[in-house]
Amino acid sequence: MKNPIHLMPLILVxxxxxxxxxxxxxxxxxxxxxxxxxxxxxxxxKEGSADFVPVPERIAVFDNDGTLWTExxxxxxxxxxxxxxxxxxxxxxxxxxxxxxxxxxxxxVKKALAGGEKALLDLVMATHAGMTTDEFDKQVTDWLATxxxxxxxxxxxxxxxxxxxxxxxxxxANGFKTFIVSGGGIEFMRPWTEKVYGIPPExxxxxxxxxxxxxxxxxxxIVKTPSLVLNDDKEGKPVGIQRHIGRRPIFAAGNxxxxxxxxxxxxxxxxARFGLIVHHTDAERECAYDRKSPFGKLDKGxxxxxxxxxxxxxxxxxxxxxxxxxx
Amino acid sequence: MKNPIHLMPLILVxxxxxxxxxxxxxxxxxxxxxxxxxxxxxxxxKEGSADFVPVPERIAVFDNDGTLWTExxxxxxxxxxxxxxxxxxxxxxxxxxxxxxxxxxxxxVKKALAGGEKALLDLVMATHAGMTTDEFDKQVTDWLATxxxxxxxxxxxxxxxxxxxxxxxxxxANGFKTFIVSGGGIEFMRPWTEKVYGIPPExxxxxxxxxxxxxxxxxxxIVKTPSLVLNDDKEGKPVGIQRHIGRRPIFAAGNxxxxxxxxxxxxxxxxARFGLIVHHTDAERECAYDRKSPFGKLDKGxxxxxxxxxxxxxxxxxxxxxxxxxx
Numbered sequence: 006m007k008n009p010i011h012l013m014p015l016i017l018v019x020x021x022x023x024x025x026x027x028x029x030x031x032x033x034x035x036x037x038x039x040x041x042x043x044x045x046x047x048x049x050x051k052e053g054s055a056d057f058v059p060v061p062e063r064i065a066v067f068d069n070d071g072t073l074w075t076e077x078x079x080x081x082x083x084x085x086x087x088x089x090x091x092x093x094x095x096x097x098x099x100x101x102x103x104x105x106x107x108x109x110x111x112x113x114v115k116k117a118l119a120g121g122e123k124a125l126l127d128l129v130m131a132t133h134a135g136m137t138t139d140e141f142d143k144q145v146t147d148w149l150a151t152x153x154x155x156x157x158x159x160x161x162x163x164x165x166x167x168x169x170x171x172x173x174x175x176x177x178a179n180g181f182k183t184f185i186v187s188g189g190g191i192e193f194m195r196p197w198t199e200k201v202y203g204i205p206p207e208x209x210x211x212x213x214x215x216x217x218x219x220x221x222x223x224x225x226x227i228v229k230t231p232s233l234v235l236n237d238d239k240e241g242k243p244v245g246i247q248r249h250i251g252r253r254p255i256f257a258a259g260n261x262x263x264x265x266x267x268x269x270x271x272x273x274x275x276x277a278r279f280g281l282i283v284h285h286t287d288a289e290r291e292c293a294y295d296r297k298s299p300f301g302k303l304d305k306g307x308x309x310x311x312x313x314x315x316x317x318x319x320x321x322x323x324x325x326x327x328x329x330x331x332x
Numbered sequence: 333m334k335n336p337i338h339l340m341p342l343i344l345v346x347x348x349x350x351x352x353x354x355x356x357x358x359x360x361x362x363x364x365x366x367x368x369x370x371x372x373x374x375x376x377x378k379e380g381s382a383d384f385v386p387v388p389e390r391i392a393v394f395d396n397d398g399t400l401w402t403e404x405x406x407x408x409x410x411x412x413x414x415x416x417x418x419x420x421x422x423x424x425x426x427x428x429x430x431x432x433x434x435x436x437x438x439x440x441v442k443k444a445l446a447g448g449e450k451a452l453l454d455l456v457m458a459t460h461a462g463m464t465t466d467e468f469d470k471q472v473t474d475w476l477a478t479x480x481x482x483x484x485x486x487x488x489x490x491x492x493x494x495x496x497x498x499x500x501x502x503x504x505a506n507g508f509k510t511f512i513v514s515g516g517g518i519e520f521m522r523p524w525t526e527k528v529y530g531i532p533p534e535x536x537x538x539x540x541x542x543x544x545x546x547x548x549x550x551x552x553x554i555v556k557t558p559s560l561v562l563n564d565d566k567e568g569k570p571v572g573i574q575r576h577i578g579r580r581p582i583f584a585a586g587n588x589x590x591x592x593x594x595x596x597x598x599x600x601x602x603x604a605r606f607g608l609i610v611h612h613t614d615a616e617r618e619c620a621y622d623r624k625s626p627f628g629k630l631d632k633g634x635x636x637x638x639x640x641x642x643x644x645x646x647x648x649x650x651x652x653x654x655x656x657x658x659x
Contacts, residue, residue, distance in 0.1 A: 061532055138574055182534070195578045205388055206578030207509070207535075218570040218593055225597050227574050234561065234575070243545040247465055247554050248561070249576060251522045251533030266545055270552050 029175040032168040032326040038281070038318045042172065045279045049255065050179050056277040058255055060180040065256035066246060066267060067173070069187035069194060069211075071301040072260045072283050073202060074165040075154070077292045079114075079300060081161045082193050085148055087114065089132040106131070129190075133214060134231040137221075138192060141229055145196045159331070162201045166283075167326045169258070173202055181256065186210045186245055188238035188263055192229070210245040212237045242267035260285065261301040268306070268315060280315035282306050287321040356502040359495040359653040365608070365645045369499065372606045376582065377506050383604040385582055387507040392583035393573060393594060394500070396514035396521060396538075398628040399587045399610050400529060401492040402481070404619045406441075406627060408488045409516050412475055414441065416459040433458070456517075460541060461558040464548075465519060468556055472523045486658070489528050493610075494653045496585070500529055508583065513537045513572055515565035515590055519556065537572040539564045569594035587612065588628040595633070595642060607642035609633050614648040 033039040048056040049063065070076040090100070090109045100106035105124035108117035118124055133141065154164050173183050183204055185194060191211035198204045215230035237245040243266050246254065257264070257271035260283040272280040284303065285294050295303040310317050320327070360366040375383040376390065397403040417427070417436045427433035432451035435444035445451055460468065481491050500510050512521060512531055518538035525531045542557035564572040570593050573581065584591070584598035587610040599605040611630065612619050622630040637644050647654070 061526065064534075191575075191578070199388065207391075207576065209578065213575060216571045216574055218567040218597065225570070225593070225600055227570055227597075240545040243552070243554055244543045247543050248518075248540060249534065251518070251536065266552070270545065270554075273552055 029178070030168065030171050032171055032324060034323055034325050036319075036323045038316050038323050041316050042175075042279070042281075045256075045277065046175065046179050049277050058276065062252065062255065063176075063179070063181040064184065064250060064252050064254040065176050065181045066184045066186045066210075066250075066254045066258070066271065067169070068259040068261070068264045068267070069185050069189050070260075071285065072166075072258055072264070073169050073185070074161070075291060076260075076301050077294070078155060080189065081154075081164070082189050084152065084155075084161075085145070085193065086128050086132050088148060088152060089144065090128065093132070130231040133190060133192070134229045137226040137228055138216070139226070141192055142196045145193055149197060157328075159328070162197055163329060163332070165201060165329065166324075167329045168324045169283075170202065170329065172258075173204070176256065177203065182208065184208045184210060184246075184250060184254075186237065186242050186267060188212055188236075188241075190214070191237075210237060210249045211235075212241075238263045240266050243270040246270065255279065257281070258283070259306075261303050262305050263301075265306055265309070268313075272313060272315065280310075280313065281318060282310055282315055283318045284320060286319050287324075287327065289321075290327045291320060293321075356505070357495065357498050359498055359651060361650055361652050363646075363650045365643050365650050368643050369502075369606070369608075372583075372604065373502065373506050376604050385603065389579065389582065390503075390506070390508040391511065391577060391579050391581040392503050392508045393511045393513045393537075393577075393581045393585070393598065394496070395586040395588070395591045395594070396512050396516055397587075398612065399493075399585055399591070400496050400512070401488070402618060403587075403628050404621070405482060407516065408481075408491070409520050411479070411482075411488075412472070412520070413455050413459050415475060415479060416471065417455065420459070457558040460517060460519070461556045464553040464555055465543070466553070468519055469523045472520055476524060484655075486655070489524055490656060490659070492528060492656065493651075494656045495651045496610075497529065497656065499585075500531070503583065504530065509535065511535045511537060511573075511577060511581075513564065513569050513594060515539055515563075515568075517541070518564075537564060537576045538562075539568075565590045567593050570597040573597065582606065584608070585610070586633075588630050589632050590628075592633055592636070596640075599640060599642065607637075607640065608645060609637055609642055610645045611647060613646050614651075614654065616648075617654045618647060620648075 030039055048054055049058040051057055067073055070080050087109055090106055094100055094110055100110060105117035105120050105128055149160065149162055152161060153159065154161055157164065177183055185198060185204055187194060189211050191209055191213050194209050194211055195206040198209050199206065213235040215232035215234055217228045217230050219226060219228060235241060235245055242264065253274045254271045255277065256279045257268050258281040259268055268280040272278040285292050287293060295307060357366055375381055376385040378384055394400055397407050414436055417433055421427055421437055427437060432444035432447050432455055476487065476489055479488060480486065481488055484491065504510055510531055512525060514521060516538050518536055518540050521536050521538055522533040525536050526533065540562040542559035542561055544555045544557050546553060546555060562568060562572055569591065573594065580601045581598045582604065583606045584595050585608040586595055595607040599607040612621050614620060622634060
């Protein structure tokens with residue numbers, strides 16, 4: 006046996022690396038999802054490795070509702086719609102008797118939505134079209150500044166998942182470009198995603214309404230029109246990815262069957278791929294729901310995840326914290 | 333008077349800065365456009381100045397045809413369409429007699445296009461729809477590898493303007509994010525813009541056809557469908573900018589009246605803004621055309637540029653070189 010003193014420099018290097026490298030995912034327990042994420046990032050970023058992916062191709066896509074922030078008791082954008090209908094009511098005296106507005110104003114969301122898709126579309130268009138993009142941006146920003154989550158009383162932008170914020174940071178620190186690909190409205194997310202998630206407007210993909218460029222009193226504006234250009238859900242998600250990004254992602258995170266095709270498209274490409282599903286299992290700290298939920302239903306994804314090698318994150322066991330600490 | 337020796341360090345610093353700073357725009361003559369560009373970049377990047385713009389808001393948009401590369405004798409994508417019709421003809425025996433294909437196959441583009449917009453749309457859809465995005469990407473890449481410009485005999489990807497390549501680099505070196513916003517097809521540009529312009533697929537905006545996600549033999553593909561989701565020209569350009577970028581640019585470059593609204597939208601925002609129009613004035617080294625050209629018509633823009641403070645680049649006088657040196 007050679008003199009073990011020869012190994013000392015190596016041991017010292019290893020020791021100092023361990024001491025120096027802070028845990029990039031401190032709100033993740035040391036269970037299998039965290040280990041799988043780190044193993045994936047290490048192999049695709051290791052130059053010379055068979056799984057190495059050049060920086061420009063490190064595209065990561067994230068669903069928003071239920072993946073980056075909570076989606077219950079209903080999608081937060083739905084609460085925004087409710088609040089906007091109430092705020093706009095004085096300018097629309099006819100809403101007192103006209104459905105679905107009348108029921109919303111009486112606080113009966115269930116009755117309002119009894120009109121099905123048509124009723125929902127009416128409500129969305131009444132609150133999301135007809136104004137300029139600047140005006141809408143201001144409405145969203147003003148609403149977020151004061152609105153509170155009905156259960157926790159916290160601002161909606163604090164109802165984001167701390168482990169996912171860390172994951173976004175960790176991926177970006179490793180050369181990934183992070184995108185949102187959400188069924189939510191693209192213009193509803195853009196005013197705040199940079200501040201909250203570090204994701205700039207040009208990296209937000211979402212359901213998209215029509216836009217029209219025009220001059221108002223000689224001043225150019227872009228007006229939101231009542232039409233749907235992209236329904237960024239299910240089969241629409243790979244379409245949104247291709248339309249806005251033009252590359253196939255190598256990392257996708259979702260939480261519901263609305264994300265199934267995005268996960269499928271991402272993980273069936275060649276080379277190393279990662280699919281992640283946030284499974285809402287924590288009734289105490291957040292919510293517990295899956296196969297039968299009207300919001301964020303996760304059924305097919307639960308069955309398919311093991312077969313397809315997707316990582317299921319069990320919120321209760323895998324996350325040490327859910328939300329950021331109160332400011 | 334104090335001893336001038338005190339000034340020596342300052343003089344030395346100034347001298348060394350001048351010697352050290354390479355000209356960022358060597359293919360631009362020292363005429364007013366170059367000076368205006370540099371003055372603009374210096375003021376918006378100078379921290380503490382009234383015109384300072386934070387890095388994330390330094391969005392620059394560029395038209396492609398006639399702005400970043402030549403657009404005559406016709407749009408290069410039109411030449412691609414012609415070549416594709418000829419390549420596809422053996423699979424379409426009916427095209428021998430069916431217009432507009434029959435005329436294209438006989439080399440009579442003028443007669444083919446006598447059918448107006450319908451004929452053009454038929455040709456575009458026949459060559460741009462029905463295949464997967466991967467297949468189309470390969471068709472464009474293969475075509476560019478062998479096709480040559482009819483006048484110069486150079487590959488189309490070498491028919492790009494050297495001064496504009498330098499401008500793109502210069503803006504990026506100063507924290508700008510550069511985007512293409514072109515009337516050309518988004519999927520036609522994405523396969524090569526990163527290599528040629530340093531602009532990645534996710535920063536390319538263009539006219540956009542429909543897409544459909546589906547499984548073929550159990551394998552997911554995205555298929556191009558014969559519909560138009562965005563006509564990224566004139567009023568469509570600010571719409572494309574909002575849809576894909578979600579921020580108002582502070583720098584826009586174009587060359588035709590198809591870029592008018594993009595320049596207007598960019599330069600009427602608050603704070604420092606820059607509008608640039610490439611005026612094709614060099615019949616000898618490139619082409620000379622403006623108000624009466626069927627391609628890249630520049631009429632309103634010529635009249636409005638001085639009133640709106642847009643910088644007109646006179647290709648003949650302001651550019652020391654047109655194309656990159658032959659490889």
